[in-house]
Amino acid sequence: HSAEAQRTDLMTITRFVLNEQSKHPDSRGDFTILLSHIVLGCKFVCSAVSKAGLAKLIGLAGETNGEEQKKLDVLSNDVFIKALKSSGRTCILVSEEDEEATIVEPSKRGKYCVVFDPLDGSSNIDCGVSIGTIFGIYLVNDHEPTLEDVMQPGKNMVAAGYCMYGSSCTLVLSTGAGVNGFTLDPSLGEFILTHPDIKIPKKGKIYSVNEGNAKNWDGPTTKYVEKCKFPKDGSSPKSLRYIGSMVADVHRTLLYGGIFLYPGDKKSPNGKLRVLYEVFPMSFLMEQAGGQAFTGKIRALDLVPQKLHERSPIFLGSYDEVEEIKALYAAEG
Numbered sequence: 001h002s003a004e005a006q007r008t009d010l011m012t013i014t015r016f017v018l019n020e021q022s023k024h025p026d027s028r029g030d031f032t033i034l035l036s037h038i039v040l041g042c043k044f045v046c047s048a049v050s051k052a053g054l055a056k057l058i059g060l061a062g063e064t065n066g067e068e069q070k071k072l073d074v075l076s077n078d079v080f081i082k083a084l085k086s087s088g089r090t091c092i093l094v095s096e097e098d099e100e101a102t103i104v105e106p107s108k109r110g111k112y113c114v115v116f117d118p119l120d121g122s123s124n125i126d127c128g129v130s131i132g133t134i135f136g137i138y139l140v141n142d143h144e145p146t147l148e149d150v151m152q153p154g155k156n157m158v159a160a161g162y163c164m165y166g167s168s169c170t171l172v173l174s175t176g177a178g179v180n181g182f183t184l185d186p187s188l189g190e191f192i193l194t195h196p197d198i199k200i201p202k203k204g205k206i207y208s209v210n211e212g213n214a215k216n217w218d219g220p221t222t223k224y225v226e227k228c229k230f231p232k233d234g235s236s237p238k239s240l241r242y243i244g245s246m247v248a249d250v251h252r253t254l255l256y257g258g259i260f261l262y263p264g265d266k267k268s269p270n271g272k273l274r275v276l277y278e279v280f281p282m283s284f285l286m287e288q289a290g291g292q293a294f295t296g297k298i299r300a301l302d303l304v305p306q307k308l309h310e311r312s313p314i315f316l317g318s319y320d321e322v323e324e325i326k327a328l329y330a331a332e333g
C-alpha cells in the first residue's frame with residue numbers, strides 16, 4: 001500500500017521547496033525559481049560528467065588531459081553563470097572559477113547572491129571518481145548590490161547545498177530548517193526526495209583527512225589523528241576514508257557520521273578550502289543536520305570573509321568529534 005503511494009505521489013525538489021516556502025507569508029516563489037535554475041545547472045553537469053569518459057574515448061573533448069579537465073570545469077561554470085543570470089533572481093555571483101565576482105546587469109537583477117564551486121574535486125575527474133557542485137545563497141535587501149553583500153558570515157546564508165555526481169546524482173539542500181536529500185531519477189529528469197530530514201550521528205567511527213600533510217600539522221590536529229588511530233580509552237580505532245572530493249567526503253560524513261578535516265599546516269596556514277563556497281555551505285549543512293563546524297579558532301559560520309577567495313582550516317562533522325577537536329585547541333591556548 002505505502003509502496004504504491006510512494007510511486008504515485010512524487011515529492012520532487014520543486015514541490016518540496018514550494019511547500020517549505022509557502023510557510024513564509026510574503027513568499028512570492030522567487031526562491032523556488034532560483035532553485036530550479038540551480039537544479040538545471042546540476043542536471044547539465046551530471047550529464048556532462050557522465051559522458052566525460054566516453055567523450056575522451058572517442059575524442060570529443062580536448063587533446064590533452066589537462067585541457068580536457070579544464071574544459072569540464074569551465075563548461076560547468078558557464079552553464080551555472082548563465083542559468084543563474086537568466087533566472088532573473090540573482091544580483092551577485094561568486095564562482096571559484098572566476099577571479100572577480102559577477103554583478104548581474106540591472107534588467108536581470110533579483111535579490112539573491114549565489115556563491116558556488118561549479119565542479120569541485122577536479123583531480124578526480126579523469127578517473128571517474130565522485131565530484132560535485134557546492135553552493136550557498138545570501139539575500140540582499142533593496143539596495144544597489146555591492147561586494148559587501150557576499151562578504152558576510154556564513155550564518156547569514158538563507159540556503160546552502162551541494163550536488164554529488166557519484167554512483168547516483170544526489171542533491172542535498174538546507175533552507176535553514178533541516179537538511180534534505182534528493183536523488184535524480186534519470187527516467188523522469190527530476191530530483192525526488194529520498195533522504196528526508198538528514199541528521200548526522202552524534203558520534204562517528206570514521207575520520208577523513210589528507211594524511212600526506214601530517215609532517216606539517218600543528219599539535220591539536222596531530223593529537224586528534226593519533227587518538228583516532230591509537231585510542232587510549234579502550235575504544236576501537238576509527239576507520240580512515242579519504243576520497244579527495246570535498247562533496248563526496250562530506251556526504252559520507254553527513255550520512256555515516258565522523259569527521260572531515262582540512263587543517264591549516266606549516267606550509268598552508270589557512271589550509272586549502274575556500275571560505276565562501278566550500279567551507280560555509282558545508283558548515284551550514286552540518287549545523288542544520290545537528291553536527292558542528294570549527295575553524296580551529298571559532299565556529300566556522302561566524303567567520304567574516306575579507307577576500308572573495310579566502311581559505312580557512314575546517315573541522316566538520318559529528319557533534320562529539322568536533323567537540324574533541326575544540327577541546328584540543330582550547331588546551332593549547
Ligand code: AHM
Binds near residue numbers: 119122210246
Ligand atoms: P579543487 O577546487 O582544486 O578541486 O580542490 C578542492 C578539493 C576538495 O574537493 C577536496 O576536499 C580537497 O581539494 C582535497 O585536497 P588534497 O588533494 O590536498 O587532499
Ligand code: MG
Binds near residue numbers: 096117120121278
Ligand atoms: Mg573547489
